[in-house]
Amino acid sequence: MDEARARELLAAAALSDPGGLAGVADAELLALGENAVFALPGTAHALSDGLVVKVGRDATHHPELFERAEREVAVATWLAEAGVPAVRAAEPKPRLVGGHPVTVWHRLPAAERPAGPADLAELLRRVHALPVPAFPLPRRELLGGVERWLQLAGDAIDPSDAAYLRARRDGFAEAAAALTPHLPLGPIHGDALPRNVHVGPEGPVLVDLETFSADFREHDLVVMALSRDRYGLPAEQYDAFVTAYGWDVRAWEGCAVLRGARETASCAWVAQHAPTNPKALDEFRRRVASLRDDDPEVRWYPF
Numbered sequence: 001m002d003e004a005r006a007r008e009l010l011a012a013a014a015l016s017d018p019g020g021l022a023g024v025a026d027a028e029l030l031a032l033g034e035n036a037v038f039a040l041p042g043t044a045h046a047l048s049d050g051l052v053v054k055v056g057r058d059a060t061h062h063p064e065l066f067e068r069a070e071r072e073v074a075v076a077t078w079l080a081e082a083g084v085p086a087v088r089a090a091e092p093k094p095r096l097v098g099g100h101p102v103t104v105w106h107r108l109p110a111a112e113r114p115a116g117p118a119d120l121a122e123l124l125r126r127v128h129a130l131p132v133p134a135f136p137l138p139r140r141e142l143l144g145g146v147e148r149w150l151q152l153a154g155d156a157i158d159p160s161d162a163a164y165l166r167a168r169r170d171g172f173a174e175a176a177a178a179l180t181p182h183l184p185l186g187p188i189h190g191d192a193l194p195r196n197v198h199v200g201p202e203g204p205v206l207v208d209l210e211t212f213s214a215d216f217r218e219h220d221l222v223v224m225a226l227s228r229d230r231y232g233l234p235a236e237q238y239d240a241f242v243t244a245y246g247w248d249v250r251a252w253e254g255c256a257v258l259r260g261a262r263e264t265a266s267c268a269w270v271a272q273h274a275p276t277n278p279k280a281l282d283e284f285r286r287r288v289a290s291l292r293d294d295d296p297e298v299r300w301y302p303f
Contacts, residue, residue, distance in 0.1 A: 001100075002276075003029055006036030006055045013053065013097045020091075021053065021104070034210075039107060050107035051090055060099040062148065069094040069101035071137070072210040076105075078133045084126050085205040087198070108198050108205065115197035117224060117237045119204040121244035123189075123197060127206070128217050130187050137214035140190050142176075142261050143169045146268040153271035156281060161288045165268050168291065172261040179254040183217035183247075192220035193227070221249035222258040230263070230300045263291060270303050279303075 007027070014021040027038040036055040059065040073094060079086040088106045095102040146169045150162045189196065190211030197204050213219075224241050227233040242248045249255050267287040273280035283303050290298035 001036060001055075001057055003032055003036065006032070006038075009055045009097050009100050009102065010036075010038055010053060013055075013095055013102045016095065016097065021051070024053075027053070052105045052107050054103045054105065055097075056094075056101040056103075058099050059096070059101055066094065066096060066101045068210050069103050071135075071212065073103055074135050075133075075137075075209045075212045078135070079127075079206070079209070082130055084130070085123065085203060086209060087205060087207045108207070109200045111199055112201060113199050115194040115199050115204055117194055117233070117241035118244040119199060120192060120194050120197050120224070121241045123204055123206050124192055124220050125245060127187055127189060128183070128220070132187060132214050137187060137212060140188060140211070140213035140215040140219050142219070142258075142265050143173050146265060149268040149272040153268075153274050153284075156274040157271050157284060161284075162271075164288065164292065165264060165271075168260075168264045169268075172257060172264055175257045176254075176261055179216070179257055181216045181218055181254070182252045186214060186217060188213050188215055188217055188220045190215075190219065192223045216254075216258070218249050218252060218254065218258060221245065221247075222255060222262060225250055225255065226259050226262055229259075229296060230298075231302060232299060263287075266300075267291065273303070 006029075007024075010021075010024050010027060014024040021040065023040045024038075026041050028041065029036065030039055030052070031037040034057065038053045038055070040051045040053065054069075056065055056069055070093065073089045073092065076086060076089040077092075080088055087108060089103065090106050091104040095104075146165060150157075150165060153162070189206060189209070190213045191208060196206060196208045198207050199205075224233070224238060228235065228238040267284065270280050270284045270287065274284055280303060283301055286298070287300055290300070
């Protein structure tokens with residue numbers, strides 16, 4: 001989904017609710033990845049002074065994408081009731097527009113500073129202290145998107161690389177199924193990175209709730225360990241994360257398995273952008289080569 005298609009869907013959503021979504025012609029594109037995220041200027045809405053609209057990928061052949069949007073809205077409501085700082089939904093359910101899930105959110109105030117690893121750790125402590133909600137949360141299917149992303153990559157990537165990642169996925173899925181956690185099972189964010197924390201006037205809040213799951217709490221901690229090793233997170237910032245959370249996941253024997261699974265998923269995620277973006281193809285090739293060479297310290301770059 002490119003920006004032009006996302007804007008078409010945003011306009012269609014506005015036509016279905018002329019009084020609720022105004023100003024879509026001047027919407028600001030905030031992000032374009034798994035979702036297209038737009039901020040609506042000067043929005044008048046019954047629940048908010050400003051709105052953000054997320055347009056998801058086509059769910060026509062992937063109904064799990066609409067289910068994920070439904071769950072994300074439900075998670076936002078649950079976190080609000082639990083008093084956990086997080087982005088708040090402005091509508092109780094997602095819309096289905098042209099086969100795409102569309103969700104509407106309260107716009108957050110401007111960030112006062114970038115979020116850091118310690119901000120993330122404090123929020124994770126609060127999430128990890130919660131019991132499971134009344135509605136079901138799935139397991140963290142970290143490798144569940146690999147096939148879809150590789151199919152989207154198509155002929156843009158070497159077929160042998162796709163086959164390698166599929167085999168790697170299967171191997172890590174089997175290894176993960178045999179793990180024994182150190183922490184109690186329960187709710188997790190699922191994509192625990194500082195970029196998914198927004199620091200406003202009232203402090204840090206969680207955003208991007210669509211990967212919330214009920215699984216190993218270690219999933220949320222391995223992300224930052226991988227950031228230290230692969231993405232250039234300074235050691236002192238990782239140490240601040242560990243101190244704020246209270247435990248270093250690298251002490252757990254299962255860390256390497258969850259790390260390997262996440263590396264596999266991250267590599268395949270970049271592949272989906274290869275057909276239209278040469279930089280994505282270069283990054284994909286860098287990542288695959290480092291995995292084939294079993295070199296855990298080759299620098300990867302966020303994409």
